[in-house]
Amino acid sequence: MSAKLKDRIATFVIIAFSALIIALLVGMLGYILVKGISHIDWHFLTAEPETIKAGGGIGPELFNSVYLLILTLIITIPLGIGAGIYMAEYAKEGRITVSIRLVVEVLSSFPSIVVGLFGLLVLVNTFNFGFSVLSGALVLTIFNMPLMVRVTEQAFRNVPREQKEAGLAMGLSRWKIITSILLPVALPAIITGTILAAGRIFGEAAALLFTAGLTTPKLDFTDWNPTSLHSPINPLRPAETLSVHIWKVNSEGLSPDAAEIAAGSSAVLVLMVLIFNLLARWAGRLLYRKFTSIK
Template sequence: MVSSRSVDKAATVLMWLAGIVILGILVIFLGYILYKGLPVLTFKFITGMPSDIYAGGGVGPQLFNSFYILVLSMLFSIPVAIGAGIYLAEYAGNDRLTDMIRLSTESLATVPSIVLGLFGMIIFVNMLGVGFSIIGGSLTLMLLNLPVLVRVTEESVRTVPAYYREASLALGATKWQTIWRVILPNALPGIITGITLTAGRALGETAILIFTAGTTVSRNLPDFDILAAGETLAVHMWYVMAVGLVPDRIEIANGIGALLIITILIFNLMFTLPSKYIQRKLAGSDH
């Protein structure tokens, strides 16, 4: 008869193997892309203007647009998502309105990005007349960000221990003071994690931005005009491989892939490290 200790050891080995396989796939995937793309990443490529016909063009405007659209979309998304998450966790009761809000959020999370892109094109590009622009892409990208941010905020707020609320209210604080000064600071690490994951996904989005931000860029760098064309790095990669005429399109695609990976890794570190620091500080203050 097999002992429970043997079963435990076998399960531990299987879990380690599963983790090593996942890590190996990730290393191979990232290593291959960086191997092909890093030689392309010169200063001229990263900051230069793109070329439609001749080899040697850069991706400077696309890199700027990627961050510009990302920042605008997060500025639109974060206040709404945090407000909705706090409402669902702290104020909403078990009624039809709450059920409808949660169902709407979950339904929005399941909508394919290309459908959101078509919706953004109909509403923002055509009906509101903003054309293929940075603001149109940002507003549509907000629809992609909201479901995840709302869910993460709600769950992060709910994980704050109940005695934190009770202690704050017992000291005479109002409901809003308790949320602002006690609950949100303790829920912040989880919210930051959700923002990081959402931003990484939005940075590599293509389908939405093809239909709303377009596949062209302004010739001015940087161009902060929200009505300017807003092709991003991911969209430019798709464009040069699908319909591009430049002879070095393979090198451009490899360079964009490596640049996107490096950018997302740096972006994640910029948010993950402060989140870990906040978690350690809060954990230390509990003792």
Template structure:
């Protein structure tokens, strides 16, 4: 075959592989949503409290814990990961130290979540005496997300700086002004992708939270009209059972007669929340990119 035929065959094969992956993902999502269809539009389930030993129950506080954990984790992860990416791309000089740092980052990116969970248990829960808490869980999952976000930020900043860095510096801007006003806005789509991936891992993480954030708390008897409960729910030093941990707990302990249905409903809600978050973050990121780039 000549080069054109080889190119067409390769293109068709790649399209078939991509279509198979997308179809497999679509079937997986549809299957989860179908199994949890009875609970998706049930507000008593979505916003209700868990009932131990009896049917019914909801995931309201687990849903709140997941969003709260996401917020705290991203507050820790984004500044450090983005700052490390800026340093490696714009300030660090190539050498043995930088290569060693990149090696450490790549090694950390390959760590299993259960290992990070055990590390968080030993360091944050035990040594720093944070106990099973939101802060301990957020610090642990940040260790999982920092390497990936750092690498994404570094690559995005380095690629963007090739196009606009010299032009900005040539017009008299300082290096920090160039990074802040020109490079970062240009790299925003790629950086946002890294943040979305980090957020998805936070939502779906179970092993690290199991060892650091715990599975119980003071929220099963939560009273929305009680000022004390409202304040305590935002405490960083209380246990917090997230949606992913709740799915594992319900399946493993079967603490209620309808445990299987609750697990299916929780899985469906988790999928929908992740999809909505990704879509919202993407739309917001595109608006920010257009605002900064003037498009």
């Protein structure tokens, strides 16, 4: 077989695989959006869900998902960035570094249902946090933190070594080099990675079944006292998220329009994750330009 023919075949196979992946993605997205988007309107996005009657919405679930995400990020961003900087800039290569990296890898690939059960036993029961936003956020931290550590470490390692050398030769302290020279270059990648990871935890369901719970108390959006049960920002109240809601409606929904609600919720979920991805790219580019003064 001539080299040219081989090359043609290889190219064809690669293009065919790529096309297959794109077709899968477009097909799935298209199906979810076509089935669901007609159901999305203002009422659907804001109204309370109904158990028996038709016409329920997903207002509280949407709020819960966003709130849970924010709480998780508040916990994971400092931890993940701190550990990532340690791994990239301070840790000496050796047995400890290798084992930390291994732990981080294992942590991120844990089956979510197992982590959920762990959360149920430890957070919900033993620590007595109950089915709550807090339990959910802590469980999501287990998934999200390893990603944050890896994203931060990679972002720092991708900054050219010469940048650090230049800083050292100027007599800057290590901390100053990290915060003023490396971080601005690494930050766009960290932000992009954070938002992408946020998309992943936004869609998480299995781990939240046992931790954030399957119900939501009636929320009163005028009550901002974090200790009151009906306050939306109370971290110790149960909070059914959008993806958990999809699971619940599908498996035990009694309302006649359960299928439509599930389809609509799925479309909202997919759209939100899509928005996260676009936001990540946009924010990354914007920040890179701002910090490096590249027009």
